[in-house]
Amino acid sequence: MSLRLRLVATLGITLMLLWGLTAAWSMRDLSTQLERSLDQRLAQSARMVAGLLDRVPAAAWDEEVGETSTIPALEGVACRVSSLRGQVVAGTHPEMNDVLAVDDEGYSDRDHNGQRWRVYTLVDDDKRITVADRLRERASLLAQVRRAAFYPFLLASIGSLIALWWGVTRGLSPLSRLQRRLMSRDHDDLSALPIRGLPGEIRPLIEGFNTLLARTRRMLELEQRFTDDAAHELRTPLTAIRTHLQIARRVDGDPRREAMQQAEAGVGRLTETLDQLLLLARMESEEITRGSVDSTRLGDALEAAMVETGSRDRCHWHASVGRLHVALSGELLVIALRNLLENAMRHGSPDTPIEVEAHETDGMAVIDIANRSETIPPDELARLTERFHRGNHPQGSGLGLSIVETIATRAGGSLRLASDDDVGLRVTLSLPLA
């Protein structure tokens, strides 16, 4: 159901109901008021007749007694003056005895020829004055008054419904404009919607929408960059392999052997990049929950990582390192340490030691791995965890530190990099203790 229809229906029905109630109430009030004032007029006319009769000299009055004077009748109104004994002195409608022959003073309703009359009788000294109103006249008067009141009401109701529709449409026009603007956009247009001129109620909504759009835009950019990087990292070794294989086909002897070696090296590089890429993809989709139930002895994982990277001889570490238990599966911890050690081996000056240190701080196991090499400037340092960023080193996939960072953050830990004059690169990996 559209907002406009809902608004118009709700307000319209409420309005009609209120209008109707008010009208019914005032109509009821109107008919009682009218009855009362017509009754009063009836009584007044009786008193007027009595007053007139008082001014007539008693002699004249006596002369008249004995014979009835009939006054020409008016439609719907009747009157009779009679003596207390019942002798009719003057009046209209002599045949309407059933209506006008009333003894008691006061109001009463009476029937004549199937028509209802309202009767008032006044007893004044020695005479009785009876006046009557036909109810049909009263009813038609009431109907006329009601009709006169009904048309303005009808007009006002229709007018207010139109005004309501117009007002709601006008009030919702910013929404309609927004809708049109959204409909006419390209479906891949991710630019922000203009905020200016929007009413305060929709503004937060559109601001939220724009924030979402900006986030989507950023994510798409990152994804695009990742795709470009991945394409570059996979296609470059492929190019080397293909080129060297083609050369190997055309030359003989040493150049051929060299070309084959180059091609093989390319295959090795491609394999490594693919492995790391798949590992990263798996890390990102796999559930590595904070406070995991896994518990791995750091010493065991370090031992395994050193064996895998062949860095045992270059690593210096304290036996105390081994006692810490980290809340991470053995496999992931080994992957993280292996990547850090590989990194330290690759980028450290040859034959310099790799210092490994670990301690416990605030429920976290803090593992430091430092290698000796040239100092890395801060802006370069900040880019090291970017995917496919290899610094100035052509070796490696450029994914190692990204993978470690993913593992650390997913496990509720962190990865920090630092570089100063004494060490080349110090990598600090914090992981929750088991």
Next chain:
Amino acid sequence: MRVLLVEDDAPVAAGIEAGLALSDFVVDTVTTLDGARGALAAIDYDAAVLDRRLPDGDGLTLLQQWRRAGIAMPVLMLTARDAVASRVEGLQGGADDYLVKPFDLDELTARLQALLRRSAGQVDRSLRHGHLAMDPVARSVTLDGAPVALVRRELMLLEALMRARGRVLSADQLKDRLYGIDDEIESNALNVHIYQLRRKLGRDVIETVRGVGYRLGALAAAERLHGDTPS
């Protein structure tokens, strides 16, 4: 033909260099945009193979600088991005051709040769001078339709002179076409190759312009034609 290769990945660069050398291209490899600027300032290259993603920036920006500076040298771009938009971007940025990695070495060679041919205003693939014809792709030379056996450097020297179409080339310019930066050159090497060419194709095939350099002998083929045809 001397080609500048701008590629930061060492194995790829080594492959391209070795592959192009098989087709008698002399290749100098640089790994950065700065290196490319320096090399182009020192040597007059016939063509360049330019990678887009380099450590100090996008190869396309360098190309745009070259084009703005009026350097018309044919440039073939290499890229790992195969999106149509990025190819269009490269071609509009001034590239003469565009290859997506991984490419076929033969295709790279053929396209480079096509670029050189077009830049020399040639229509078909062979170079002609009188009755002397050279196929730079097949690396073969014919004189009056008969094949002449030339060694690699002699071919390269003849190709440089034929592509110059009568322009005088200095000894240094000729050496640039024959040797890379790292090649060791014996002092009289160029003279030896010129002597051999004259011996195989006739004395006047190369004309010495004293104090300036060498050019293709304008009348060499015509004279020979008169000599061989009985009147």
